[in-house]
Amino acid sequence: MTTDIDIAHAKIHRLSRLYLTLSRCNQAVLESASESDLLASACQIAVDAGELAMAWVATIDPETGTIRVAERFGRGVEYLESVQISPDAEDPNGRGPTGTALREGHPVWCDNFMRDPRTAQWHALGERFGWSASASLPLTSNGHVVGALNLYLTQQNAFDAATRELLGEIAAVISFGLGRFALEAARQEAEDRLRDSEDRYRSIVEHSRDAILLTAPDGRILAANPAACRIFGCTESDILRLGRNGLVDTADPRVTAAVEERRRTGSFSGELTMRRYDGERFPAELSTSVFQTHSGEVRTSMLIRDVTERKRNEAQLAYLAQHDALTGLPNRLLLTDRLNLAIAQAERDGTSLALMFLDLDRFKQVNDLMGHELGDQVLHQAAQRLKACVRASDTLSRQGGDEFLIVLPNIGSPETAVPVARKLLDTLITPFSLGDREMVLSGSIGIACYPEDGTDADSLLRNADAAMYVAKDLGRNRYQFYSPAMNERIRERLMLEIDLRRAIERGQLFLNYQPQFAFTNRLVIGLEALARWQHPTLGLIPPDQFIPMAENSGLIVPIGAWVLETACQQQAAWIAEGLIDGPMAVNVSMHQFRQPDFIERVTDALSRSGLSACHLELEVTESVFMQDLDRVMQTLEALRSLGVRLSIDDFGTGYSSLSHLKKLPIYRLKIDQSFIQGLPLDQENAAIAGAIISMGKRLGFEVLAEGVETQEQARYLHSLECDAGQGYLFARPMAARECTDFLRDGAGATPAPS
Numbered sequence: 062m063t064t065d066i067d068i069a070h071a072k073i074h075r076l077s078r079l080y081l082t083l084s085r086c087n088q089a090v091l092e093s094a095s096e097s098d099l100l101a102s103a104c105q106i107a108v109d110a111g112e113l114a115m116a117w118v119a120t121i122d123p124e125t126g127t128i129r130v131a132e133r134f135g136r137g138v139e140y141l142e143s144v145q146i147s148p149d150a151e152d153p154n155g156r157g158p159t160g161t162a163l164r165e166g167h168p169v170w171c172d173n174f175m176r177d178p179r180t181a182q183w184h185a186l187g188e189r190f191g192w193s194a195s196a197s198l199p200l201t202s203n204g205h206v207v208g209a210l211n212l213y214l215t216q217q218n219a220f221d222a223a224t225r226e227l228l229g230e231i232a233a234v235i236s237f238g239l240g241r242f243a244l245e246a247a248r249q250e251a252e253d254r255l256r257d258s259e260d261r262y263r264s265i266v267e268h269s270r271d272a273i274l275l276t277a278p279d280g281r282i283l284a285a286n287p288a289a290c291r292i293f294g295c296t297e298s299d300i301l302r303l304g305r306n307g308l309v310d311t312a313d314p315r316v317t318a319a320v321e322e323r324r325r326t327g328s329f330s331g332e333l334t335m336r337r338y339d340g341e342r343f344p345a346e347l348s349t350s351v352f353q354t355h356s357g358e359v360r361t362s363m364l365i366r367d368v369t370e371r372k373r374n375e376a377q378l379a380y381l382a383q384h385d386a387l388t389g390l391p392n393r394l395l396l397t398d399r400l401n402l403a404i405a406q407a408e409r410d411g412t413s414l415a416l417m418f419l420d421l422d423r424f425k426q427v428n429d430l431m432g433h434e435l436g437d438q439v440l441h442q443a444a445q446r447l448k449a450c451v452r453a454s455d456t457l458s459r460q461g462g463d464e465f466l467i468v469l470p471n472i473g474s475p476e477t478a479v480p481v482a483r484k485l486l487d488t489l490i491t492p493f494s495l496g497d498r499e500m501v502l503s504g505s506i507g508i509a510c511y512p513e514d515g516t517d518a519d520s521l522l523r524n525a526d527a528a529m530y531v532a533k534d535l536g537r538n539r540y541q542f543y544s545p546a547m548n549e550r551i552r553e554r555l556m557l558e559i560d561l562r563r564a565i566e567r568g569q570l571f572l573n574y575q576p577q578f579a580f581t582n583r584l585v586i587g588l589e590a591l592a593r594w595q596h597p598t599l600g601l602i603p604p605d606q607f608i609p610m611a612e613n614s615g616l617i618v619p620i621g622a623w624v625l626e627t628a629c630q631q632q633a634a635w636i637a638e639g640l641i642d643g644p645m646a647v648n649v650s651m652h653q654f655r656q657p658d659f660i661e662r663v664t665d666a667l668s669r670s671g672l673s674a675c676h677l678e679l680e681v682t683e684s685v686f687m688q689d690l691d692r693v694m695q696t697l698e699a700l701r702s703l704g705v706r707l708s709i710d711d712f713g714t715g716y717s718s719l720s721h722l723k724k725l726p727i728y729r730l731k732i733d734q735s736f737i738q739g740l741p742l743d744q745e746n747a748a749i750a751g752a753i754i755s756m757g758k759r760l761g762f763e764v765l766a767e768g769v770e771t772q773e774q775a776r777y778l779h780s781l782e783c784d785a786g787q788g789y790l791f792a793r794p795m796a797a798r799e800c801t802d803f804l805r806d807g808a809g810a811t812p813a814p815s
């Protein structure tokens with residue numbers, strides 16, 4: 062029988078175990094390394110020291126709000142594996158002591174576990190484990206309920222006031238411990254966050270490619286990042302020593318405005334010149350802003366970007382946009398700009414200016430003959446020479462191709478341009494050397510002056526161009542001032558070109574034939590076909606005038622085909638009549654020769670006319686051999702295998718390489734008439750003619766002299782063993798009918814040299 066004394070003893074015993082529990086929990090709070098450590102110890106202490114059946118701690122998952130078993134100790138903990146407790150009051154699993162304590166934040170005492178309706182769901186377990194009473198004590202952390210300490214006892218009605226107080230204190234001690242851990246965790250987290258943020262800022266500052274400086278209002282620099290050291294070329298302490306004024310180029314006039322803006326608005330961003338440690342100045346983009354530190358000090362942050370490279374690229378781009386890549390001269394864009402400026406200045410000052418349009422003569426031919434690479438070299442050299450002829454205040458520009466424009470600003474009168482034009486022409490005429498080759502060039506210049514020939518850039522350009530066109534027309538290598546009549550002349554030229562297009566179909570072209578003679582017996586050995594144009598209103602137009610026009614416009618191909626066809630027909634007819642037995646020479650222009658179907662055209666002309674190939678001679682100029690020799694050789698070989706004869710016309714005026722010459726399937730050289738003039742007295746011509754004849758003969762070629770006008774020339778050439786001659790001395794070029802008579806009358810009736 063249980064007596065009051067027994068009850069009192071039991072109570073004292075329980076209380077003393079609970080005091081022990083409290084004391085151990087205090088100890089655990091001090092010794093635990095973590096929250097779970099503390100909770101695990103608390104459960105174990107409650108069971109061991111408090112002599113309870115079982116203890117466990119429920120905590121609320123802060124993320125999901127669900128309740129989980131954090132720690133447990135004692136008899137029956139296995140049931141906790143599958144226990145389900147909800148924080149929700151509507152859920153039957155949430156209406157038990159733990160759910161209620163957690164939700165309502167006060168202890169829930171069950172003095173008779175097995176009878177208490179709140180524990181109805183767990184009576185079977187109570188039965189099994191011998192639980193007679195239970196307590197659920199909320200655990201808090203810094204004022205918030207974070208869990209519940211659940212204790213199970215084997216005796217009923219154990220929760221008297223003193224016990225409740227003691228258990229409350231135990232929960233309070235554990236709560237204190239939890240609060241400490243939470244605070245510690247929060248502090249740690251704050252520290253981590255601070256460190257992270259510091260790391261982030263440091264890495265931004267340290268890895269920035271721009272200089273970042275922190276300065277004080279008195280201009281002292283307090284900190285500088287590694288980029289600042291790299292940009293200014295010194296150490297951080299050097300930068301600190303230099304201070305703000307040591308880094309900015311105070312001579313930059315923009316500095317005052319920048320300082321003023323920063324003072325007024327608290328920030329500045331713009332461009333300034335800065336100085337490196339070694340004194341070198343460089344362009345920089347600056348962005349500064351003034352701010353206050355936490356302790357109230359005024360500071361300025363400066364972000365400095367070195368824009369040297371960007372400026373250099375920009376300048377390079379601007380330069381390229383305004384200059385010609387090949388020669389480095391200003392291009393049309395820059396020239397137009399300068400021309401407009403010069404016009405404005407001339408207008409203001411009442412002065413004149415001259416605009417020159419310079420075009421290199423026959424440069425297309427140079428390009429075709431020598432290839433674009435050498436052509437570019439010529440242009441480059443020409444540009445350098447022209448540049449040396451003008452003043453720094455003049456603008457020389459290349460417009461592309463072989464065209465140059467020169468602005469002479471502020472000249473007294475148009476005549477002032479004359480010596481400059483002469484100088485430009487003279488410098489071009491000096492031979493150009495290209496490796497082991499030399500070449501002679503010339504230019505034609507058109508000059509238009511402000512205000513006489515135009516008061517705006519467009520009309521000056523147009524008129525200088527027209528004047529240049531006329532300079533070319535008048536024989537090239539000359540300058541020509543603009544006059545209003547020129548436009549008319551150019552119009553006429555264009556009309557003439559249009560007329561030429563129709564000349565073939567309208568039957569306005571015809572051929573003249575000039576016989577060629579052997580020096581030995583003065584007999585006709587062949588004929589040359591020479592084209593003529595009978596214009597309906599302008600009369601007879603010489604080939605020197607329309608052949609270049611045809612070459613420039615591409616008309617030379619149909620014209621050349623017509624000449625070939627007609628000459629073959631005519632020769633076939635004369636041969637059939639027995640009037641001649643030699644070849645008919647036909648001039649072939651380079652353009653025509655390079656046509657892919659040239660061989661076909663020759664074969665067609667021969668077969669249509671019935672002329673045998675050996676009665677056709679094709680005259681090409683040296684220029685044909687100067688480019689793409691392999692292809693030229695193929696064409697020449699194909700012609701030779703047809704049986705057609707080939708000769709080089711105007712020999713001596715080009716730049717044939719002798720080594721090439723000996724390989725060519727050529728049968729005749731025609732010495733240009735300019736070397737025949739003045740023979741035999743003209744010593745220079747005598748030497749050249751002599752050299753060509755002896756070289757030609759030695760290489761196995763026949764040699765024919767063109768433009769033989771006098772007996773002296775004929776005699777001299779004969780004495781040099783020149784094979785044949787052609788010229789007014791023997792016969793002029795004649796129309797077909799006249800030539801027929803000539804041949805019938807017994808060609809070769811020219812007086813023999815005495």
Ligand SMILES: Nc1nc2c(ncn2[C@@H]2O[C@@H]3COP(=O)(O)O[C@H]4[C@@H](O)[C@H](n5cnc6c(=O)[nH]c(N)nc65)O[C@@H]4COP(=O)(O)O[C@H]3[C@H]2O)c(=O)[nH]1
Nearest residue numbers: 591592604605608624648649650768769770787788789794
């Ligand atoms: N001063 C002088 N000149 C003489 C004498 N004997 C002949 N001539 C001229 O010299 C030129 C010889 O022709 P070329 O050198 O082939 O020079 C030709 C040739 O290069 C070109 N040409 C003429 N017809 C044709 C053609 O059908 N096709 C091509 N591609 N060019 C042609 O036009 C050039 C000039 O032809 P033309 O005016 O007919 O001029 C001809 C002829 O009339 C003389 O004793 N003294």
